[in-house]
Amino acid sequence: MPRMRAVQQxxxxxxxxxxxxxxxxxxxxxxxxxxxxxSFLTLKSIMNSIAESSEPVLGGKPAVMKLIEGxxxxxxxxxxxxxxxxxxxxxxNMLDVTVDYEQRMHIFANVDAVLTFKHTVVVKGR
Numbered sequence: 001m002p003r004m005r006a007v008q009q010x011x012x013x014x015x016x017x018x019x020x021x022x023x024x025x026x027x028x029x030x031x032x033x034x035x036x037x038x039s040f041l042t043l044k045s046i047m048n049s050i051a052e053s054s055e056p057v058l059g060g061k062p063a064v065m066k067l068i069e070g071x072x073x074x075x076x077x078x079x080x081x082x083x084x085x086x087x088x089x090x091x092x093n094m095l096d097v098t099v100d101y102e103q104r105m106h107i108f109a110n111v112d113a114v115l116t117f118k119h120t121v122v123v124k125g126r
Contacts, residue, residue: 033113036103039079040117046071047097051121057095058126061087064097079103095123 011019050057050067057063064087072080084101098120105113 028108032105032107033115036079036105036115039077040119042075042077043072043080043099043117044119046075046077047099047119047121051097051123053124056093056124056126060125061095064095064123064125068097090122093124093126095125097121097123 046068050064050071057067059066065082065085068085069082072078080099080101084099086096086098086100088096088098090096098118100118102114102116105115107113
């Protein structure tokens, strides 16, 4: 009866280390960049809720900015300055509200990330 060769099963030490490095890198990115994306998603939700409101915003640009800043304070969005917003008239009783900003984030050593965010909604106004 011929002898069967022993077959290696499972990962070797180098494969385990590679997987561990990839997982640690992914978790580092998640913890460093995640809060910025969550703030943007909250800001996007605030802008969409103001745009989808059935009542028009009375008072033009100052009133729209006051609504947005109030909602940002309630939702604890501190990473975006009011200078990142632009409000322009886009038609009769319509306002284009745009947020456009970037955030620079240190990852590790000499590696940095630049995140750019932009979102536009149309708000009914008077």
